[in-house]
Amino acid sequence: TALIHRHFIVDAALEFPTGNAAAQTLRATEAGGKTGKQLFGSMAIAGIYSVLRDALGVVPSMLCTLNIPGVTFAIYNSPMLLSIGFLVGFAPVAFWFAGALLGNFGIIVGGTAAGLFDVMTAQGIVKSLGMGLMMGFGVAVVLKDILPQVVGIVRGLAADSSTDTDEQSLISGSLKLDAGIIGLGAAAIAVIVAIVLDLGPVPAVIVTLFTFVTTIMSAQSCGQTGIDPMEIFGLIVMLIVAAFAQLAQVKLFFIAGIVAVACGLAGDVMNDFKAGAVLGTNPRAQWIGQAIGGIVGALVAAAVMVALVTAYGPDAFGPDKSFVAAQASVVATMVSGIPSVPWFAGGFIAGIVMYWLGIPAMMIGLGVYLPFYMSLTAFLGSCVKLAYDKWAAHRDAAAGLSDEEKAAKDAAFQEQGLVVASGLLGGESIVGVILAFVSVGLSLLG
Numbered sequence: 001t002a003l004i005h006r007h008f009i010v011d012a013a014l015e016f017p018t019g020n021a022a023a024q025t026l027r028a029t030e031a032g033g034k035t036g037k038q039l040f041g042s043m044a045i046a047g048i049y050s051v052l053r054d055a056l057g058v059v060p061s062m063l064c065t066l067n068i069p070g071v072t073f074a075i076y077n078s079p080m081l082l083s084i085g086f087l088v089g090f091a092p093v094a095f096w097f098a099g100a101l102l103g104n105f106g107i108i109v110g111g112t113a114a115g116l117f118d119v120m121t122a123q124g125i126v127k128s129l130g131m132g133l134m135m136g137f138g139v140a141v142v143l144k145d146i147l148p149q150v151v152g153i154v155r156g157l158a159a160d161s162s163t164d165t166d167e168q169s170l171i172s173g174s175l176k177l178d179a180g181i182i183g184l185g186a187a188a189i190a191v192i193v194a195i196v197l198d199l200g201p202v203p204a205v206i207v208t209l210f211t212f213v214t215t216i217m218s219a220q221s222c223g224q225t226g227i228d229p230m231e232i233f234g235l236i237v238m239l240i241v242a243a244f245a246q247l248a249q250v251k252l253f254f255i256a257g258i259v260a261v262a263c264g265l266a267g268d269v270m271n272d273f274k275a276g277a278v279l280g281t282n283p284r285a286q287w288i289g290q291a292i293g294g295i296v297g298a299l300v301a302a303a304v305m306v307a308l309v310t311a312y313g314p315d316a317f318g319p320d321k322s323f324v325a326a327q328a329s330v331v332a333t334m335v336s337g338i339p340s341v342p343w344f345a346g347g348f349i350a351g352i353v354m355y356w357l358g359i360p361a362m363m364i365g366l367g368v369y370l371p372f373y374m375s376l377t378a379f380l381g382s383c384v385k386l387a388y389d390k391w392a393a394h395r396d397a398a399a400g401l402s403d404e405e406k407a408a409k410d411a412a413f414q415e416q417g418l419v420v421a422s423g424l425l426g427g428e429s430i431v432g433v434i435l436a437f438v439s440v441g442l443s444l445l446g
Contacts (some may be wrong), residue, residue: 001269002287004216009273009283014223017087019274021422026279035419042423046079047431053077054435062373070108070119074373080428081374083421084226085381086388092224093382095360099367100375103130124339130369132344134229135236136351137361138217144355186212189258197254203245210237211259215266220362223274225378226425228267232369234260239338265294388417 008014025039053059062074085093103126111122186208194204214233222228234256241247241255269290276286338344347365354361367375392413 001215001219001266001273001290004219005270005273005283005287008219008223008270009277012223014220014274015088015092015226016223016271016274017084017226017425018222019271020087020278020418021083021425022271023275023278024419024422025426026275035415038416038419039423042420043427043430046424046427049079050428050431050435054432055438068109070112070123071104072371072373073104074376075380076373076377078377078428079424081377082381082384083425085378085383086385086421087418087425088225088378088382090382090386092360092363093379095363096225096367097375097379097382099130099133099364100370100372100379101367102364103368104372121339125343126368128338128340128344129347130365130367131232131236131338132347132349133351133354133361133365133368134217134221134232135344136348136353137355137365138213138220138351139348140352140355140361141216141220142213193255193258197247197251199241199247199251200245203241203247206241206244207237207255207258210240211262214259214263217362218263218267219270221366222267222270224360224363225366228264229366229369230260230263230267231256233263234258261298265297269294385417 025043027035049059053061059077061077063077065074107126107129108119108122111117111125112119116122117125189211190204190208193199193207194201199207214237217233218228218230237259238252238256242252247255269287272286272290273283275281276283347368351361351365354364392410
């Protein structure tokens with residue numbers, strides 16, 4: 001995150017909807033007034049809605065479901081996912097939805113209707129293609145955008161970087177120290193993997209290098225969609241290692257877990273950097289705080305996991321169990337290997353080519369891979385954003401305002417939409433965490 005901060009936060013200036021929502025929440029707590037009422041009012045609405053849906057079962061989780069073999073066609077009744085589509089915007093989510101249409105209706109429905117393959121084979125092809133597109137895109141980002149920066153960083157070790165501001169470069173000012181910390185961290189990861197998982201030197205290096213690549217992919221995905229498909233990235237590295245070494249399944253699961261956690265942490269850190277950029281926070285201070293939080297969080301998360309397994313037993317995790325653990329279930333189904341290596345390879349090459357052509361392969365690959373109901377719901381949220389913008393433009397034109405007045409009124413209108421969408425996103429996510437804790441507490445008491 002220290003190395004990629006400038007690219008994603010300053011140069012690319014990605015949306016990072018979750019980080020933006022966090023910034024708006026913090027800003028509203030200071031501003032109060034109308035902005036605060038809009039934010040916390042929308043948070044309350046989303047929170048109450050979540051309680052009605054998840055705790056009381058009054059509101060269904062899925063709407064407009066259709067029985068299409070191999071396709072989870074429905075609208076996810078989620079203010080948070082609708083808000084993500086609104087915050088990201090119509091154009092990026094359109095590519096996301098195009099990938100969903102390609103995977104679900106082009107390959108699964110169309111391919112099975114044409115008799116090319118059965119539903120299960122088609123689903124494996126879709127998963128392989130989606131992973132390939134995202135992996136190819138991630139590798140292209142590293143080769144085209146990240147490596148040149150790393151070369152510049154190495155060349156500038158002895159140079160004076162005092163002209164860079166904190167907002168421009170996280171590691172300016174104490175470059176040698178930061179580079180040393182990053183190097184030691186990478187070496188420590190490699191040593192831990194080699195010792196704990198009993199890997200040889202080649203697999204250990206593969207895990208370390210590809211974890212760096214996948215965390216970049218995670219940052220890109222979080223920046224564009226607000227979604228961090230960390231289990232996908234864990235699967236990709238796991239399968240790559242499996243191709244070079246014969247390892248027990250439990251060791252492959254460990255590799256997937258290490259990569260998934262690293263990607264999850266990277267996505268979280270980059271969202272926080274975005275919030276800090278919006279609020280004018282010093283990113284170096286943020287990075288130090290995140291480093292401390294990452295270590296403490298690892299210990300706390302491990303302790304919580306041990307407590308859950310002790311209380312419920314290992315059989316409580318999995319499909320149709322108390323803890324569904326959907327991401328782990330995906331890893332379990334993929335541990336035997338990539339369902340379709342040719343489609344994965346084709347997607348990998350296509351992801352690289354698309355990136356060089358300026359086509360957002362990450363968004364397309366995400367749509368191909370994710371369940372259709374998630375893509376459809378986010379797309380509906382982006383359609384609301386499109387209608388919102390068109391209505392604002394029509395209203396300004398009808399009012400006969402000057403260009404300056406239109407700009408000022410449009411900025412205020414856009415901020416209002418951002419605040420409300422951020423409140424809906426934050427309200428559901430916060431209440432979801434509270435409900436989870438309540439559920440665990442009641443289970444332990446029972």
